[in-house]
């Protein structure tokens with residue numbers, strides 16, 4: 042058994058128009074972690090979140106919140122979960138206080154001014170409590186959305202692209218805030234397009250592509266699992282094309298013929314490097330420098346997205 046607070050099993054969604062947004066996703070979310078779901082536009086991230094939060098109905102599979110089926114035990118699941126949606130959904134003329142306080146009532150929680158005050162202070166919104174939503178900056182509005190999602194005291198928080206279209210400074214601010222929430226014991230699942238965000242924030246990263254979870258792990262684990270190394274061989278003299286004698290290594294030519302690049306799996310028993318170097322000798326290809334490079338999370342993500350385009 043794992044320590045999953047949310048267990049997603051074989052989750053499927055086919056929309057009425059025939060789009061298969063999720064094709065059987067299995068995912069365990071661990072208590073107290075920050076999990077980032079990365080994926081290109083239309084990968085299925087929002088659909089996944091919306092199903093777990095009860096906004097979209099699944100066409101297959103189930104979600105267990107603390108071991109209980111989320112539909113059979115819907116009220117309890119919904120109380121445990123907070124959602125900050127992608128779109129800002131608030132009444133422009135409502136005050137910050139009313140927006141947050143009202144949201145608490147929606148979940149059947151009794152009025153608790155002390156709790157609302159605590160949440161507003163935690164999100165540095167206390168000074169703005171009387172302001173109408175329309176008077177707030179974009180960053181403040183996002184904070185209110187988080188306060189709203191926290192109003193009924195959930196311990197699992199879903200953030201759907203919390204920093205989309207937000208400037209770098211505000212983004213860092215948001216990261217700080219999310220870290221604080223985690224330190225207070227909240228489990229956080231966020232979706233993002235920004236690899237930097239996933240790298241910076243997440244304990245684990247999942248990559249969703251075309252409705253499937255194609256990778257999952259901590260950053261180092263993912264790099265070890267999916268990352269490749271590249272050996273760059275700087276030649277004495279440039280060449281115009283890769284000699285046929287090197288075809289079995291699948292090397293590429295870069296830097297206007299000055300550099301041969303060989304991608305290899307550093308975990309494989311045989312990297313093929315000694316044989317490649319011998320072949321270079323046989324072909325009388327002189328070289329003056331060798332360097333290896335480990336692919337980053339960004340390289341991995343880009344190659345996964347490329348695979349999608351090619352598919």
Ligand SMILES: Nc1ncnc2c1ncn2[C@@H]1O[C@H](COP(=O)(O)OP(=O)(O)OP(=O)(O)O)[C@@H](O)[C@H]1O
Pocket residue numbers: 056057058060061062080081082083084085086087088089
């Ligand atoms: N209500 C809907 N009806 C029909 N198709 C939908 C609906 N909502 C989403 N889709 C389709 O389902 C697929 C997954 O969309 P989803 O919004 O879950 O992706 P996403 O990964 O969140 O994308 P983005 O990063 O752009 O928000 C897309 O092809 C999308 O067009």
